[in-house]
Amino acid sequence: MSEAKVNGDLLREREKCNFDLKELTHFIDGGEEATRNRREVEEMVIHVKEIQDEVPEEYLSHKEQYENAVRKACVLIDILKEHALRHSSFDAYKPTNMYRVQSMVKQVSPFILHMGMFVPTIFGQASADQQAEWLPKALSLQIIGTYAQTELGHGTFLRGLETTATYDPTTEEFVLHSPTLTSYKWWPGGLGHTANHCIVVAQLYSKGVCHGIHPFLVQIRDSETHMPKPGIKVGEIGPKLGFQTANNGFLGFDHFRIPRQNMFMKNAQVLKDGTYVKSKSTKLTYGTMMLIRVMIVSDAAYEISRAVTIATRYSAVRHQSQPKPGQPEPQILDYVTQQHKLFIGIATSHALRITGSWLWETYSKVTHDLDAGKLDQLPELHALACCLKAISSRDASAIVEQCRLACGGHGYMASSNFPTIYGSITATVTYEGEFTVLLLQTARYLLKAWKSALEGKVMTPTVAFMVNYQKTKPLWKNTPEGIISGFKAVAAGKSKEAYDAVISYENNGKDYEDAWNLASVQLVNASEAYCRAIICEMFWSEVQRHSVTMSRNVAAVLQQLAELYLIYWTLEKSGDLFEYSCVSKEDLAVLRRRYGELLALIRPNAVALVDAFDLRDEILQSTLGSYDGRVYERLMEEALKSPLNKEPVNQSFHKYLKPFMQKSKL
Amino acid sequence: MSEAKVNGDLLREREKCNFDLKELTHFIDGGEEATRNRREVEEMVIHVKEIQDEVPEEYLSHKEQYENAVRKACVLIDILKEHALRHSSFDAYKPTNMYRVQSMVKQVSPFILHMGMFVPTIFGQASADQQAEWLPKALSLQIIGTYAQTELGHGTFLRGLETTATYDPTTEEFVLHSPTLTSYKWWPGGLGHTANHCIVVAQLYSKGVCHGIHPFLVQIRDSETHMPKPGIKVGEIGPKLGFQTANNGFLGFDHFRIPRQNMFMKNAQVLKDGTYVKSKSTKLTYGTMMLIRVMIVSDAAYEISRAVTIATRYSAVRHQSQPKPGQPEPQILDYVTQQHKLFIGIATSHALRITGSWLWETYSKVTHDLDAGKLDQLPELHALACCLKAISSRDASAIVEQCRLACGGHGYMASSNFPTIYGSITATVTYEGEFTVLLLQTARYLLKAWKSALEGKVMTPTVAFMVNYQKTKPLWKNTPEGIISGFKAVAAGKSKEAYDAVISYENNGKDYEDAWNLASVQLVNASEAYCRAIICEMFWSEVQRHSVTMSRNVAAVLQQLAELYLIYWTLEKSGDLFEYSCVSKEDLAVLRRRYGELLALIRPNAVALVDAFDLRDEILQSTLGSYDGRVYERLMEEALKSPLNKEPVNQSFHKYLKPFMQKSKL
Structure with a gap:
């Protein structure tokens, strides 16, 4: 960036600095190498044209915002995967890496829980056999997952969850069911229209006894058609204060069957005959x-x-x-x-x-x-x-x-x-x-x-x-x-x-x-x-x-x-x-x-x-906070992007305002 | 509303009430008659079908939201005017009346400053002659106005405003001008694409002397075509944390001329020859x-x-x-x-x-x-x-x-x-x-x-x-x-x-x-x-x-x-x-x-x-707060209104997700 364009006040402020700015940045990052690594990733992401928005997302409809977010999420993951291949030390799934990169993309990714909960839960709670089967698919995004715990009726109080997973030893399956409206899963990011797999937390019943909540891996949409599987009701929960593009969803089951092996078995287990084997510590699952x-x-x-x-x-x-x-x-x-x-x-x-x-x-x-x-x-x-x-x-x-x-x-x-x-x-x-x-x-x-x-x-x-x-x-x-x-x-x-x-x-x-x-x-x-x-x-x-x-x-x-x-x-x-x-x-x-x-x-x-926080303009995404301090110019430039400003007279004048004002003259 | 449908907990809560609920409501409203009047207006507004949204506004694009808000604002004003004709005691322009009614319409009206500032300023600061000319048009909405004081560079500190109004005695006109980017008016509700008139606060210059800020009435758009007048740049400032449909706008002048009579003359005045006549008290204008x-x-x-x-x-x-x-x-x-x-x-x-x-x-x-x-x-x-x-x-x-x-x-x-x-x-x-x-x-x-x-x-x-x-x-x-x-x-x-x-x-x-x-x-x-x-x-x-x-x-x-x-x-x-x-x-x-x-x-x-606050469901507009307490049912009903939920599979699956997942399998 050319210093010539920087606001004069900011130039003077920067001259006043009496400490080594880089040293502080390294301290914040946890070392010089960490700063270098972070910048490298940022540099890479920033130069990808496909993640720049032509029209700021605030002007799009809810549906358009979602579609745009899916497009960008796919692009972003591709970049990160490629980077990870080249740099074995970079962990694209490490949530802190995701978090910073996410700021640059602006829209929250519909894959947010795939990265933040789906993969970590497989790591933490699947048995070795299960990991061998599920991890490659999850890590390479052959399947897209999310994590469904919270329900319409219960959040932090986990014991109150109502979704049931009842073991049927005759078929060696669990039957997932939503007995009430309040038992519908509600909130998981990506659940609405993005994920085709889901970790479902449900009350486990076997031999007529409830053993409390346990996680299960459930395929909720067809791999080829993306249609919800029969027995599954799924959709998005609507607009929110933030996280507009996270595609938070709801999920209900009507006696939906999954194989016994889809219960996460690292800790507790259900044997073929329905015998429940307790985990060593209930605290491990948290x-x-x-x-x-x-x-x-x-x-x-x-x-x-x-x-x-x-x-x-x-x-x-x-x-x-x-x-x-x-x-x-x-x-x-x-x-x-x-x-x-x-x-x-x-x-x-x-x-x-x-x-x-x-x-x-x-x-x-x-x-x-x-x-x-x-x-x-x-x-x-x-x-x-x-x-x-x-x-x-x-x-x-x-x-x-x-x-x-x-x-x-x-x-x-x-x-x-x-x-x-x-x-x-x-x-x-x-x-x-x-x-x-x-x-x-x-x-x-x-x-x-x-x-x-x-x-x-x-x-x-x-x-x-x-x-x-x-x-x-x-x-x-x-x-x-x-x-x-x-x-x-x-x-x-x-x-x-x-x-x-x-x-x-x-x-x-x-x-x-x-x-x-x-x-x-x-x-x-x-x-x-x-x-x-x-x-x-x-x-x-x-x-x-x-x-x-x-x-x-x-x-x-x-x-x-x-x-x-x-x-x-x-x-x-x-x-x-x-x-x-x-x-x-x-x-x-x-x-x-x-x-x-x-x-x-x-x-x-x-x-x-x-x-010294070293936050690039692309991370700040702010007309008021950019490094060059061109506050008023940017405010006006952004305003001029409004689709309303593309035409001098909006159609509502002819449809509503003009007849309205003329009627008043009578 | 049938009590049978009310949530059981709320029914029990209401039975516990140990005081006269109506009496408290009357106290809150300021008397029994005030309660009756308020309810009458609410009742009238609520039954107008045209102000109900088919699709909740959060799903619309920014532009669609604006157009819908203009439509509803016209409908609402018509209702209120009609009511005012029938009830001489009802003052549709009284901002507290507007405010409550506005909650029922949900979207902030692009006319908000017409009601809240344009009309009151004419009442407060126009001379008797000016009132006779302007008030009938403003009150009947033959013209739509707003109030432009704040600029990009100055808000609460009024003396810092930069827009100038320079008196030209040869033509008996004021020349309005925006000498800098920061002097652009910024924020006025309705200014973007709605108002055709505007009260502009500017630094008054006459005979080479600055007399401080004064208000002027300016026609900014053509009455017939709604096109911005030559010498005027006007548009909307873009999305915000709230007030999305208020159509907040910007406004700049390039040596734009208005007649001398368009200066508000109740307090200070400029005579034909440019002589400035001071107001009795500067405090009056606040x-x-x-x-x-x-x-x-x-x-x-x-x-x-x-x-x-x-x-x-x-x-x-x-x-x-x-x-x-x-x-x-x-x-x-x-x-x-x-x-x-x-x-x-x-x-x-x-x-x-x-x-x-x-x-x-x-x-x-x-x-x-x-x-x-x-x-x-x-x-x-x-x-x-x-x-x-x-x-x-x-x-x-x-x-x-x-x-x-x-x-x-x-x-x-x-x-x-x-x-x-x-x-x-x-x-x-x-x-x-x-x-x-x-x-x-x-x-x-x-x-x-x-x-x-x-x-x-x-x-x-x-x-x-x-x-x-x-x-x-x-x-x-x-x-x-x-x-x-x-x-x-x-x-x-x-x-x-x-x-x-x-x-x-x-x-x-x-x-x-x-x-x-x-x-x-x-x-x-x-x-x-x-x-x-x-x-x-x-x-x-x-x-x-x-x-x-x-x-x-x-x-x-x-x-x-x-x-x-x-x-x-x-x-x-x-x-x-x-x-x-x-x-x-x-x-x-x-x-x-x-x-x-x-x-x-x-x-x-x-x-x-x-x-006892007596806030109708139409005023609360809330899935969580309705009188009947059908919280979970309403949450689900609202979610199902999402356009994304109208199709089981969004097009982004075929365009982005499927190719993305298949590529991963290779």
Whole structure:
């Protein structure tokens, strides 16, 4: 790109950068080689003409959008497969690779669950024989699959699923059936009109006994004609807030038969005669779902980086208002209220990416240990994955909207790309475990931990702070470490109070479940506080750890962002800290001033900090956020693409408006 | 509607109602007659077949959506005009009437600014002669107008507008011109392809002097052919997060001439020779804009009532999870976390409606006094309208999203109607004065007020509490009145600290504007605290005032909601209250328990409380929220309307998927 065309304000902002931008990019990617690999894939995808839209998809009808998305998904997979053949280290099925590439294609792929759930479930839950048969077809896309778990009537509460798979030993088949309207599968991406195979989660019955939910591989459409198989009702569920082209579908069975071998047999099994062989651990089957939750933390960081890049660049280009008579209008990035809205976004992207990487490593370690039969770390990992998925998705949604609103009216334009980013990220608050339900899962762990602390037991690392809290309420210190201690005190104090509340309700005659429900607002708050303490500690300690190997100024900007994050949340949660720590009004006054200083310190590097995310224009897809800052030109260029603007007078004038106005004259 | 078809859970919920539902509806509408009038209009609109969509608009292309919206807008206006002829008391142009009716049509009308801004501006700013000429045409829709103020480069900061209107005394014309790309008008509803007239706000130049912005009436399209006039570039700005069919447009002028008489002359004037005659008060011209801000408070209440009706009914129908083994799955409305999400929505709708009505009365009184030359109440009204518009739109957006998320995945469906409601309400956070800018306007008023309090001057009613705060920090009382005092103390304390911060920065050598900027996060927080105190006091005191004329149980439910609102915000803002009042940890513990009790008290009436909003299915437009609670049936019925579901196999299979899968087999 020729620098000559870049907006003058952005040029000046980039000159102000006082740190090594490339070094920060490498840190974000996880190393120089990772940056190179990522760029190579992006470069390859970007130069494929077939994935560029002639008419922006927002102008197409729902049906046209879907057809266009199928076309592009096929092109994209071909490119990635070819690349994978040439680079054995590149894993096209690794969801994080898919995710970034997907942003460039803009439309969500109808194959999204083929990649994200169908293939991983075969890896994770099919027996060796089954893998040998199914994997080659799935990996090469001879068959297109999806994963059908959620039903019209049940989501996160898996035990409530109603679809049945009843074993018939006379034919050695399972009979899949949808006994009610609410038992229809609902939501799976690609299920509507794209997939011809489907993993179906159903209640397994054999010999008259229900053995709970199990996964089955089902061919739902004919390979040659794509017609739904007899006994199967399938279609798409209609438009949504986002994911328009994901082809989310519904699926119902009318006594539909599949061979016994189509039950996933790595863990539990049904023998020919109908004998049910139990899995060693019921927890093993949650693997794929936990994996997705772990990845959502990193996805949240990524979506924030997109939104905050757009908003920060726009804020450098946009000038508004005239506080000083006769002076030029300032860049809106110079308004402290704007810095307050944006810099926490930059900081949060780093915080969640770092926490997400740590969670990923923990997950890899724990699942590795699982294969060796060690299950003891699973509860803590489950508790962490639940609350981090919940809080990261919620925080990211809030920040994306904050970035959009910080761009004023123009942020409301589809061409800003904020509406699409929000549509994607807000969905993660609900899918793969609903926000509140997940926080209550973590709360169960916290109450057990508090009980263990009371009993003087050995505590696992992330809840060890409860032991200290029992002894003393820590002195407040206006340092990062002091703030982290404060958040741990809040987490401990809220866990204690929620625990006491449950017991108190029980003592007043409520049974445990009702007591739990009555205390549930407090329980949710305890989980959130625990999660915030984890993120704060992880962000600060990882930045400290890496600082020693970084150049001084890169370390400095990261430390500023980490400190900003800690103080931002101290001021947001001051009420909690007043209740559970020894913070004072004077401490807060000092932190408020420090917060203002940090905004001023970060300001000169703001554009460079978002440049370091290294998000190409093709990934940002935004008139407001492009590298060259040609905001107004792009807004107009995009508007002129509207089919309505192709003719000076729309036909509705002759059909409706003219007769209407003339009638009024009579 | 036959009761037999209503969902059993909803029937049982309605039996639990312990108050007179009709009485509450009348209270909400402002009297029994108002309810009757409203229903009559709704009844009339609903029975017009032409405004029903055969295919839901989400399936249409952008262009088709627009054409359909024009068609329906013409039909709707005809109905309303006819009704107005028969009922002299009905004012079709009253925006609140339009707003409700608009919900039934679903698509935003391309005439929205004709009604909302074009006609009111003629009323407010045209001279008597001009009104005589323009009003009959505008009111009868012989001409279709819009209001073009915002430009690509400038929104809330009006002085920055760049469009020029230069007076040419030789021809007695104004020459309208767009000197830059950023000076293009951008956003006006209906401007794209609908309006043939437009009120244009431009910088007035005469005799070489700029006199600031003034409004002009401009014909932009030919009456017969609808072609843009020579010298005018006009079109639509493209897709957005919402308001898809509003036909928002852009407009540029190339030395376009209009007669001198087309300048709005009620206030300022330009004489034939170019002499500029100033308006008596520059504040007079802000009337229309302030009116819209005042109305947004009530609109916010209305949109919340729609969202919370949908979410509450769905929560009564939806059963999920099984806390007690062997017991049926509870209605999700029985989960306390769900009550925590929804009941604040019910309460906030009442709070904002009541505050909005009070603001409306204040506005009417002040503008009446204005006509008599009294300007002294204008600053306080301006400060109130600014912060109430900002906070009500922001709170409403948050609550709508909270309601959507409380419905899990199904809330993400377009057929739930949450996406459209959110698209509408979140726009109000930005339009007619951006959120942060407005709060800073109010902050200017608060700092002046604090200075007056310091100087011992007589204070206007809504800031009189500052005088007391100077003397003593009030004792905390765990009563509604105590909480309201606490919020006033927060507002006073934050105003004081922001004031001190500005002075302190000035003392350290900053000029006033920079000091203001450095303190602006605190200034925004002061405004928000002031606004919250106003809403809390207004809600509580108005409920108390009306309680004496109400039946006991209606008064009781309203008092429960008002108390809930006060305690909810006390717990949310506990940090502020710790800093600026004498609240203690023990006080908060008591309030947390009381909050739980209130949720339990409101629970049995929850469905009845939303039924009392009296929002017809045609207004809710929601599969999840209909009166009969046939949630799952409607979800499926709506899905089956998808054009994709009209054929078992989409053409993309043959064009893309089949070749793609077969290639993989090779």
